[in-house]
Amino acid sequence: MPDNELGQPVGQLLSGWAPRLAPSAPVLKGRYCRLERLDSSRHAEELFEADRHDTTGESWTYLPYGPFGTLADYRRWVEGVQDGEDPRFYAIVSTERPEVRAVGVLGLLRIQPEFGVIEVGHVHYSPLLQRHRAATEAQYLLAAHVFEELGYRRFEWKCDALNAASRAAAQRLGFSYEGTFRQAVVVKGRNRDTAWYSMIDSEWPGIRDRFEAWLRPENFTGEGRQRSSLGPA
Structure with a gap:
């Protein structure tokens, strides 16, 4: 750890650091899916129909909105968020099966280009x-978009500390647990302690290699079952 001129410990000097660009890609394409900017006219009906397969509404438990009882309600929600830049919402359009359709949503948020x-x-x-x-x-x-195209230094994942599925997903995807912020927010009238995870740019090459090895078609049987699992090295 370097010291300053007063002999005090300071962080590593980032020579040549400059603020990064904010995300702007309208589409990110992969082998099994593509991410498209969320748009009510293209995605709302497909997403609503896909979500109806969750008959109990369990998948909405830890989100601050949903479940939505009608297509009109869901469409209004999409229209309210689709043009935002922070959060910047994407629809996940599956292309791995014959029927190409929107089946999920995710977003980029708390975007800080000045810090990466x-x-x-x-x-x-x-x-x-x-x-x-x-x-x-x-x-x-x-x-990959965050680290390789935008050049950010840190990618975060946060979730309700009680959301066991989200916590397991974060670790499976290569995020490292950093701690829990107690009584961080109130969601749907309930307390939420927030678990923090991150990955940083120096870790990304190894995480990327595990992703790419897992995603190769030969890692799957004809029925789509994985041969090798994805997880931290």
Whole structure:
């Protein structure tokens, strides 16, 4: 750790650092899915129909909105967020099956180009996306965009500390747990302690290699079952 002229410890000097660009890509394409800017006219009906497969509404438990009882309600929500830049919402359009359709949503938020920090959030996967290759590839596409195209230094994942599925997903995808912020926010009238995870640019090459190895077609049987799992090295 370097010292300053007073002999006090200071952080590493980032020679040549400059603020990064804010995300602007309208589409991110992969093998099993593509991410498209969320748009009511193109995605609302498909997403609403996909979400109806969650008959209990369980997938909305930890989000500050939803479930939506009618297409009109869902369309109004999409129209209210689709043009925002922070959060910047994407629809996940599955292309791995014959029927190409929107089956999930995620977004980039808390975007800080001056620091090179950005977060993935508002992740909502319908049952038609859960446990499919496109679910993992969507996260890979976003992380690759953040680190390789935008040049950010830090990618964050935050979730309700009680959301065991989200916490497991973060670790499976290569995020590292950093701690829990107690009584961080109130969601749907309930307290939320928030668990923080991150990955940083120096870790990305190894995480990218694991993603790409997992996503290769030969890693899957004819029925779509994985041969090797994705997880931290």
